[in-house]
Amino acid sequence: MPALWIQNARVIDPANKRNAVGDLFVKNGLIVADLSAADKKKAKVIDGTNLVACPGLVDIHVHFREPGQTHKENIATGSHCAAAGGFTTVVCMPNTSPPASNTGTIQYIKDVIKRDAVVKVLTTGCITVDMKGEALAPIGSLAKAGVVAITDDGDCVQSNELMRRACEYAKMFELPIMDHCQDHSMTVDAVMNEGEVSARLGLKGWPNAAEDLIVSRNAILATYTGAHIHMQHISSRNAVEIIRRAKDRGVSISAEATPHHIALTDKCIEGYDPKFKMNPPLRTAEDQEAIIEGLRDGTIDIIATDHAPHTDYEKDKEFDYAPNGILGLETALPVTLDILLRKNRFSLPKVVDLMTRKPADLLKLAAGTLSVGAAADICLFDPKEKWTYDARAGFSKSSNSPWDGEELQGRIKTTIVDGRVVYDGKNVRKR
Amino acid sequence: MSWNRRHLLTLEELSLAELDQIHATAASFKKILTRSVKKVPALRGKTIVNLFLEPSTRTRMAFDMAAKRLSADTISLDAKSSSTTKGESLRDTAQNIEALQADMIVVRHSAPGSPLYLSKILGIPVINAGDGAHEHPTQGLLDTFTMRERLGSLKGRRVVILGDILYSRVARSNIQALKTFGADVTLVGPSTLVPKHLEALGVTVSHDLRSALADAEVVMLLRIQHERQNAGMFPSIGEYTSMFGLNQQRAAWLHPNAIIMHPGPINRGVEIDSELADGPRSVILDQVTNGIAVRMAVLYLCAGGQPEYVTPTG
Ligand SMILES: [Zn+2]
Numbered sequence: 178m179p180a181l182w183i184q185n186a187r188v189i190d191p192a193n194k195r196n197a198v199g200d201l202f203v204k205n206g207l208i209v210a211d212l213s214a215a216d217k218k219k220a221k222v223i224d225g226t227n228l229v230a231c232p233g234l235v236d237i238h239v240h241f242r243e244p245g246q247t248h249k250e251n252i253a254t255g256s257h258c259a260a261a262g263g264f265t266t267v268v269c270m271p272n273t274s275p276p277a278s279n280t281g282t283i284q285y286i287k288d289v290i291k292r293d294a295v296v297k298v299l300t301t302g303c304i305t306v307d308m309k310g311e312a313l314a315p316i317g318s319l320a321k322a323g324v325v326a327i328t329d330d331g332d333c334v335q336s337n338e339l340m341r342r343a344c345e346y347a348k349m350f351e352l353p354i355m356d357h358c359q360d361h362s363m364t365v366d367a368v369m370n371e372g373e374v375s376a377r378l379g380l381k382g383w384p385n386a387a388e389d390l391i392v393s394r395n396a397i398l399a400t401y402t403g404a405h406i407h408m409q410h411i412s413s414r415n416a417v418e419i420i421r422r423a424k425d426r427g428v429s430i431s432a433e434a435t436p437h438h439i440a441l442t443d444k445c446i447e448g449y450d451p452k453f454k455m456n457p458p459l460r461t462a463e464d465q466e467a468i469i470e471g472l473r474d475g476t477i478d479i480i481a482t483d484h485a486p487h488t489d490y491e492k493d494k495e496f497d498y499a500p501n502g503i504l505g506l507e508t509a510l511p512v513t514l515d516i517l518l519r520k521n522r523f524s525l526p527k528v529v530d531l532m533t534r535k536p537a538d539l540l541k542l543a544a545g546t547l548s549v550g551a552a553a554d555i556c557l558f559d560p561k562e563k564w565t566y567d568a569r570a571g572f573s574k575s576s577n578s579p580w581d582g583e584e585l586q587g588r589i590k591t592t593i594v595d596g597r598v599v600y601d602g603k604n605v606r607k608r
Numbered sequence: 609m610s611w612n613r614r615h616l617l618t619l620e621e622l623s624l625a626e627l628d629q630i631h632a633t634a635a636s637f638k639k640i641l642t643r644s645v646k647k648v649p650a651l652r653g654k655t656i657v658n659l660f661l662e663p664s665t666r667t668r669m670a671f672d673m674a675a676k677r678l679s680a681d682t683i684s685l686d687a688k689s690s691s692t693t694k695g696e697s698l699r700d701t702a703q704n705i706e707a708l709q710a711d712m713i714v715v716r717h718s719a720p721g722s723p724l725y726l727s728k729i730l731g732i733p734v735i736n737a738g739d740g741a742h743e744h745p746t747q748g749l750l751d752t753f754t755m756r757e758r759l760g761s762l763k764g765r766r767v768v769i770l771g772d773i774l775y776s777r778v779a780r781s782n783i784q785a786l787k788t789f790g791a792d793v794t795l796v797g798p799s800t801l802v803p804k805h806l807e808a809l810g811v812t813v814s815h816d817l818r819s820a821l822a823d824a825e826v827v828m829l830l831r832i833q834h835e836r837q838n839a840g841m842f843p844s845i846g847e848y849t850s851m852f853g854l855n856q857q858r859a860a861w862l863h864p865n866a867i868i869m870h871p872g873p874i875n876r877g878v879e880i881d882s883e884l885a886d887g888p889r890s891v892i893l894d895q896v897t898n899g900i901a902v903r904m905a906v907l908y909l910c911a912g913g914q915p916e917y918v919t920p921t922g
Pocket of ligand 1: 330331332357409410456457483
């Protein structure tokens with residue numbers, strides 16, 4: 178493998194407080210401080226002029242649908258989306274079919290990853306057996322099999338007692354618990370945010386309170402058990418406030434926000450288009466502002482996409498019957514840049530931090546840094562380039578994106594994993 | 609002014625002029641209903657499919673009768689006779705109906721927005737006969753038609769809608785039309801069924817029956833579904849009736865000329881006492897008759913007919 182010499186890029190590496198135009202060197206798949214004169218002669222040179230070079234993006238919340246629903250996506254195509262989106266490390270949710278609640282399924286997934294994935298794909302296991310919310314999954318065995326967290330994402334453990342035991346048990350293995358915060362009793366048949374827009378459209382509403390209650394519960398259980406609970410895709414302004422206050426008290430919790438929750442509101446649903454149907458639902462402008470403030474002051478730790486592919490025919494339905502979820506990986510960076518950098522004046526290093534070092538640190542992953550000696554997982558992007566996203570021309574098997582056909586600003590030019598270019602701005606290097 | 613809308617999906621999107629056109633056309637069709645031969649050839653040779661994926665006897669019968677009065681052929685499909693129970697998608701069902709050369713489709717569906725969805729797929733007119741809790745435009749048209757028959761102009765009139773508003777498509781369509789006509793609408797009922805955020809519809813929300821009814825010129829009752837009680841939306845039917853049922857004593861709070869409306873079917877003794885439902889202020893049966901005239905107007909206009917005898921609204 179030739180050495181890499183990235184020249185003249187704006188290198189942003191929050192882990193090392195680096196933010197300046199310069200060069201990056203890679204040898205044997207690792208970041209190095211410099212290359213020898215001989216290596217420089219042979220090195221593959223990448224011109225980074227006017228580009229940002231940062232650690233490969235890290236997404237701890239993706240659905241790759243394998244095993245069981247590979248008509249929507251599989252680990253190969255999911256990893257291609259990741260590469261095209263600048264992501265070098267992603268964490269798969271366990272709500273596959275069968276759900277990843279035993280070590281056999283985890284091993285199967287890991288075998289497929291080893292064979293097919295072009296970026297680093299990590300696995301999570303379920304909290305409860307088959308995600309039924311009734312009995313604890315073999316959490317210790319899952320930890321041993323290498324899962325980086327446990328979650329029943331897509332669902333939420335409703336029993337407080339069971340969640341408490343999961344926390345206590347997972348704590349033994351220092352395994353973080355990630356939770357999709359939704360009180361099911363308050364969201365029966367709900368398909369969108371409960372509020373003015375749902376009142377007008379006659380669609381069944383999903384109130385913020387259903388999220389807030391579980392966020393509160395989790396803060397209480399994290400306090401009581403000492404386990405770490407990560408709140409997935411926070412969408413409610415009160416939830417942000419609850420997390421803020423719990424963190425002030427030193428409770429071991431963290432939270433993520435998705436690009437779509439900071440970019441879109443429930444007004445998007447006025448035409449009943451299922452490409453805006455997701456769970457938790459798009460909420461109001463006030464919720465959006467609170468989440469952005471949460472990202473600004475660190476209450477919300479990271480950005481995660483909740484990349485959730487569904488085929489056209491599954492989404493082409495009455496709004497009530499369409500499945501929840503949208504694609505996220507290929508549009509995450511430009512959408513986040515648009516909202517945080519351009520509309521809310523976050524600094525570029527801050528945005529990069531939310532998508533690299535911080536998510537990696539949260540799950541203690543060896544990623545998200547350009548430190549010398551670290552794996553050479555690098556993303557090069559042009560923050561200014563405008564382009565039109567065509568979901569069908571993308572790398573997913575699905576095309577369910579609200580940004581399909583929209584002009585975006587900020588484009589991934591090169592994605593490098595372990596010193597190897599896996600995406601060159603046009604093509605993914607297939608395995 | 610000519611009618612140039614192909615579909616009838618919501619009353620929210622109709623202008624005052626369009627509502628007038630439908631009402632004026634309905635008024636002329638209503639005259640036909642009193643003749644010995646209650647039929648005109650306006651839609652002869654046209655086939656209208658009533659796709660009722662959610663059960664409804666009244667609305668379906670009224671649409672069917674309206675189509676027949678216009679000499680159209682009608683076919684009715686329900687969830688059982690369509691292939692949707694076999695897992696066929698709404699898109700496929702509707703495209704089959706179009707391929708069978710139907711000229712118009714009347715759709716009742718439990719999912720809000722489904723008529724809009726069909727209108728984007730199909731090349732033939734789509735008439736919304738009720739989409740979940742969203743809208744029931746022909747009901748709103750017949751209700752406002754009935755109010756105008758009795759009260760004349762609706763501008764500034766005090767209209768109270770009482771009952772389960774949250775889940776009511778009838779309420780939503782009435783609210784939209786009444787707003788366009790300039791009426792002053794108050795929604796009243798238990799806070800679980802009439803939540804504050806309904807004010808986004810441009811109406812007043814109240815839980816105080818007495819002040820809401822005071823001097824109202826129209827009170828429109830909505831049917832209370834027993835399922836709502838099971839879902840914990842209110843403690844019991846008995847409690848509902850004691851708090852919000854319309855009886856003689858409460859009806860006395862209304863304006864002297866007030867009319868009492870109900871889209872049916874009525875729960876006698878629950879939303880309304882029998883003596884009021886059958887009394888002189890009740891226009892419940894007028895609503896049923898007007899339902900045919902209004903639906904004739906809608907079918908006729910959306911099939912490409914032009915409004916006649918249009919008189920300006922006062
Ligand atoms: Zn989730």
